[in-house]
Amino acid sequence: MPAVQETIDQVRLIDVDQYKYGFETEIEMDKAPKGLNEDIIRFISAKKNEPQWMLDWRLDAFERWKTQEEPTWARVDYPKIDFQDIHYYAAPRSTPGPTSLAEVDPELLRTYEKLGIPLREQEILAGVKKPGHEESEDGVLADTESLNVTGGRRVAVDAVFDSVSVVTTFKKELAKAGVIFCSISEAIREHPELVKKYLGSVVPASDNYYATLNSAVFTDGSFVFVPKGVRCPMELSTYFRINEKNTGQFERTLIIAEEGAYVSYLEGCTAPQRDENQLHAAVVELVALDDAEIKYSTVQNWYPGDAQGKGGIYNFVTKRGDCRGDRSKISWTQVETGSAITWKYPSCILRGDDSRGEFYSIAVSNGYQQIDSGTKMLHLGKNTSSRIISKGIAAGFSQNTYRGQVSAHRKATNARNFTQCDSLLIGDRCGAHTVPYIEAKNATTQFEHEATTSKISDDQKFYVMQRGIPEEEAIALIVNGFVKDVIQELPMEFAVEAQKLIGISLEGSVG
Amino acid sequence: MNMHVTPQHTPAEKALIDAFNARVADLPGDGMVTIKRDEAIDAIKAGLPTRHVEAWHYTDLRRLLTTVPAVSTSAPTxxxxxxxxxxxLRVSGGKTQDLPSAEGLSFIRLSDELAEGRGINALGPTDAADTIGAINTAFVTDGYGVEIAEGVELAAPLEMQNLHTGGQVHTRFGVNVGAGSKAVIVERQTGQASALASAITTLSVRDGAEVLYLIVQExxxxxxxxxxxxxxxxKDAKLTLFIMNAGGKLVRQEIVVDAAGDGCDFQLRGVNLLAGDTHTDVTMVLDHSSPNTGSREVIRNVVTDRAKGVFQGRINVHQIAQKTDAKMACNxxxxxxxxxxxxxxxxxxFADDVACGHGATVTDINEDHLFYLMARGVPEKAGRGLLVKAFLAEVIEELENEAVIEALEAKLDAWFVLHG
Incomplete structure (x- = not known):
């Protein structure tokens, strides 16, 4: 996800549908044949040099997946997916291991260049080829610090390209603090005890159709472990990109914050412009033990399809955080502007006493996009609290649904929730929907829910335009005001990016 | 797991099917009516809805409907x-009684209509999730059709009673309120012994008419x-619907309203008094299908003992329905x-120039409010009662009709005597 502002201006020149990451990178790919069967799963597992227990876990998930049905309850409409017509594994051929930067294909580096990428990491990646730079033991440049400081904040990045994690930066410095940040494949090899303990403990292998599929075929993703009492010294970030045709991207992220630990994690996604739909089914699991805090931010900008609704990413994601310890906190912030279809409900299981869950969301849909997104807050422990702020903006011919559940268990005394979901409609061809489920089983529960739907008032628009601001910019300005509550929750460099992104996503929606 | 097989019938489903087979010959109507009834029982044979049917998400009828009593014939008091x-207008044990006469009103009996093959279009479930429509169509015995003439202001309220002494009662009321007329209509659903009742009411509020409709379910x-x-x-008509649920073990009250005329207005006020082991579900679907329409829904629930309450409310704003102003609250x-x-x-x-919103809260009595009362010498129990009553009375008082407010508050008091 670039925080580079110039790209914004370049983008305006690109295309009607304003998608700025619509290029593909031609590099040699190592692909599994199309289709899904046990052999493919064995192939993936072998490619990753996985231990037997991991393969067994995958095969078990695959067995269960075969018995499950595709869910149809979401308010999204798409032709049936042929799960046999997808490559379940694609890796850039030139990167034998996820950490060997020196041999990175120059095409790949150019990709990063076009992206402005990932969060200033362009410089590091480019640096690989500069003479005089030396690699440290763990394969990451030793002199990255000077290059990665922007405005006093540093970000460590794990980039996932199609199926494989190609680079993880800052590992050494993170290791000094005791933080493990690596690709999940590496974690399976290097830290099997942690992976075994936590993988599938929040999202069970057969949780739902797409999560089960992911469990069987996940190819890579990020792994973060923050030990007891450690405050992760920098923002962690993952960058996902689908590049190859007909591939699915199935990444798996696992973040564990031990007692008293803190970590903030950013996730960005893009994909090239293609006519056919591509599938993305990720699983993210967060575990927060006593007094730990995890902040997870996403800026999702997968290719949304063209102006006629052709192509785009099908984004079926299972994200769940488990506030396992007392006084733990998990906060989800998402800016959803991409994907043809989004099916995503980042949730919090408030198991520990006094734990807290938060969900801040901006979902912008334009063109023929369909978004069905929201959250689940399950209050199980005592004195738990949760907060949901959701802002949906629908334009063009899009459908934008908030679907959320807040429930208080019988024993969850003093559960508190505040939910606000607001929708903004731009144009009369789009739809905005709100479907909350509120379930209280305890008399000490205090749940408050409110939702509104409206359009940008002519008065507001007139006020802004009267000051010489063109209509489109006026709308962007008002929309940014509408989503301010959520933007404020994003890490600063993402906030700037997110505001621009919202402006771009809505372009062409007026007039 | 991914195979759809016809489920094994539950005892209730079986009892319904058996009851149908035993009674179908005696039910009013033949020909098309019987075909409609057969189709309806087929829908029941396919299985009562479970929580996997979204419209029945919180009321798993298949699990909750456990008793289907035999038909009772004794007449209620x-x-x-x-x-x-x-x-x-009285329906007693599923049978209509003598017709009253009142100016501006005309009545027909549903049993007569069915016997002559009229009113068939109104029968049948409206969609796959309309189980109430299916059960009622299969078994409906009688009911009234009421026509209120154009431009009449009814001098006296019209009350339609559905009484029974237990068993099964399946009835229908249909009311047409003529253009520009004004009416207060009360619907009572009650009896003297436990029963299975299905009751469908269709109301047409014609252009410019104004109706206050009360449903009191006890x-x-x-x-x-x-x-x-x-x-x-x-067009420009106004319907105010008030519902009170204060009885029954398993209650599902569906409200389906189409705000179809330009500039019309719909108001819903509801009070659900849930105690004991009741499971009460109020489900509303409101369509705004014309421009410039307005609606407000306020539902207040008091839930105590082991009771379970459900409110599902959906407001559909059609693309054409610009300038809709719809607000819904459930407390x-x-x-x-x-x-x-x-x-x-x-x-x-689906329309952009709208102002819509909903709010939902679940909470216990505010301790500060209770403290305020107790500090002034009101005992705790009385203080709680006062606060609960105030919470409910607020929506009743919005009805702006003295006699109605008094009568409903008396109902509240009676409930508090039993459950306070």
Whole structure:
């Protein structure tokens, strides 16, 4: 996800549908044949040099997946997916291991260049080829610090390209603090005890159709472990990109914050412009033990399809955080502007006493996009609290649904929730929907829910335009005001990016 | 797991099917009516809805409907109307009684209509999730059709009573309110012993008419009540619907309203008094299908003992329905740790120039308010009662009709005597 502002201006020149990451990178790919069967799963597992227990876990998930049905309850409409017509594994051929930067294909580096990428990491990646730079033991440049400081904040990045994690930066410095940040494949090899303990403990292998599929075929993703009492010294970030045709991207992220630990994690996604739909089914699991805090931010900008609704990413994601310890906190912030279809409900299981869950969301849909997104807050422990702020903006011919559940268990005394979901409609061809489920089983529960739907008032628009601001910019300005509550929750460099992104996503929606 | 097989019938499903086979020959109507009934029972044979049917998400009818009593024929005692001086139409044990006469009103009996093959289009479930429509169509015996003439202001309220002494009762009311007319209509659903009741009401409020419609459901303990109220509101017309649920073991009250006329207005006020082991579900679907329409829905629930309450409300704003102003609120006081309440207030909006919103709260009595009262010498129990009553009375008082407010508050008091 670039925080580079110039790209914004370049983008305006690109295309009607304003998608700025619509290029593909031609590099040699190592692909599994199309289709899904046990052999493919064995192939993936072998490619990753996985231990037997991991393969067994995958095969078990695959067995269960075969018995499950595709869910149809979401308010999204798409032709049936042929799960046999997808490559379940694609890796850039030139990167034998996820950490060997020196041999990175120059095409790949150019990709990063076009992206402005990932969060200033362009410089590091480019640096690989500069003479005089030396690699440290763990394969990451030793002199990255000077290059990665922007405005006093540093970000460590794990980039996932199609199926494989190609680079993880800052590992050494993170290791000094005791933080493990690596690709999940590496974690399976290097830290099997942690992976075994936590993988599938929040999202069970057969949780739902797409999560089960992911469990069987996940190819890579990020792994973060923050030990007891450690405050992760920098923002962690993952960058996902689908590049190859007909591939699915199935990444798996696992973040564990031990007692008293803190970590903030950013996730960005893009994909090239293609006519056919591509599938993305990720699983993210967060575990927060006593007094730990995890902040997870996403800026999702997968290719949304063209102006006629052709192509785009099908984004079926299972994200769940488990506030396992007392006084733990998990906060989800998402800016959803991409994907043809989004099916995503980042949730919090408030198991520990006094734990807290938060969900801040901006979902912008334009063109023929369909978004069905929201959250689940399950209050199980005592004195738990949760907060949901959701802002949906629908334009063009899009459908934008908030679907959320807040429930208080019988024993969850003093559960508190505040939910606000607001929708903004731009144009009369789009739809905005709100479907909350509120379930209280305890008399000490205090749940408050409110939702509104409206359009940008002519008065507001007139006020802004009267000051010489063109209509489109006026709308962007008002929309940014509408989503301010959520933007404020994003890490600063993402906030700037997110505001621009919202402006771009809505372009062409007026007039 | 991924195979759809016809489920093994539950005892209730089996009892319904058996009851149908035993009674179908005696039910009014033949020809097309019988075909409709057969189709309806087929829908029941396919299985009562479970929570996997979204419209029944919180009321798993297949699991909850456990008793289907045999038909009872004894006649219930007379019930005094809610509002003094009302014109009363009585259905007793599923049979219509003598027709009253009142100016501007004309009546027909549904049994006569069915016997002559009329009114068939109104029969049948409206969609796959309309189980109430299916059960009622299969078994409906009688009911009234009421026509209120154009431009009439009814001098006396009209009360339609559906009384029974247990068993099964399946009835229908259909009311047309002529253009520009004004009416207060009361619908009572009650009896003397536990029963399975299905009751469908269709109301047409024609252009410029104004109707206050009250549904008071006080089914005896152990009863299953499946109610459905369907209304269409014409141009510049106004419908205020008030529902009170204060009885029954398994209650599902569906409200389906189409705000179809330009500039029309719909108001819903609801009070659900849930105690004991009741499971009460109020499900509303409101369509705004014309421009410049307005609606407000306020539902207040008090849930105590082991009761379970459900409110599902969906507002659909059609693309044509610009300038819709729709607001929905559902407030619940949860007074017991064994009670629970679930709410699903939905908005489905396809028009952009609208102002829509909903709010839902679930909480216990505010301790500060209670403290305020207790500091002034009000004992705790009385203080709680006062606060609960104030919470409910607020919506009743919005009805702006003295006689109605008084009668409903008397109902509240009676409930508090039993459950306070």
């Amino acid at each position: 007379v019930l005094e109307p809610l509002l003094a001086g009302s014109t009363v 089914q005896p303990e152990g009863s299953s009540h499946l109610g459905q109220f369907r209304a269409t509101i014409g 619940t006081l949860l007074l017991s740790d064994d009670a629970d309440f679930s709410a699903k207030p939905e908005l489905e909006i």
